Amino acid sequence: MGNREFEDVRELLNALSPYISARALARIVGMSESQMLQYKAGIKKISPQNIARINEKLRTFASELQEFTLKGA
Numbered sequence: 001m002g003n004r005e006f007e008d009v010r011e012l013l014n015a016l017s018p019y020i021s022a023r024a025l026a027r028i029v030g031m032s033e034s035q036m037l038q039y040k041a042g043i044k045k046i047s048p049q050n051i052a053r054i055n056e057k058l059r060t061f062a063s064e065l066q067e068f069t070l071k072g073a
Contacts, residue, residue: 008039008042008046009036009039009054010039010042012025013036013040022036022037022040025054028057028058029053029054029057029058030053030057
């Protein structure tokens with residue numbers, strides 16, 4: 001599966017919603033939950049720096065997830 005790009009934080013969070021919440025994404029990227037919710041609602045416009053920050057932290061988080069395994073019986 002290739003890269004998936006989203007137009008805004010709302011679209012990204014909708015795609016992630018089966019797996020993580022806005023609160024969890026805020027924690028992963030080191031932002032406040034209220035700031036993330038403002039981006040999701042379109043109340044606040046996200047800066048290019050915060051877009052880059054979210055993208056970087058998502059890649060790091062995805063890489064870290066690949067290190068987790070559940071030991072079989």
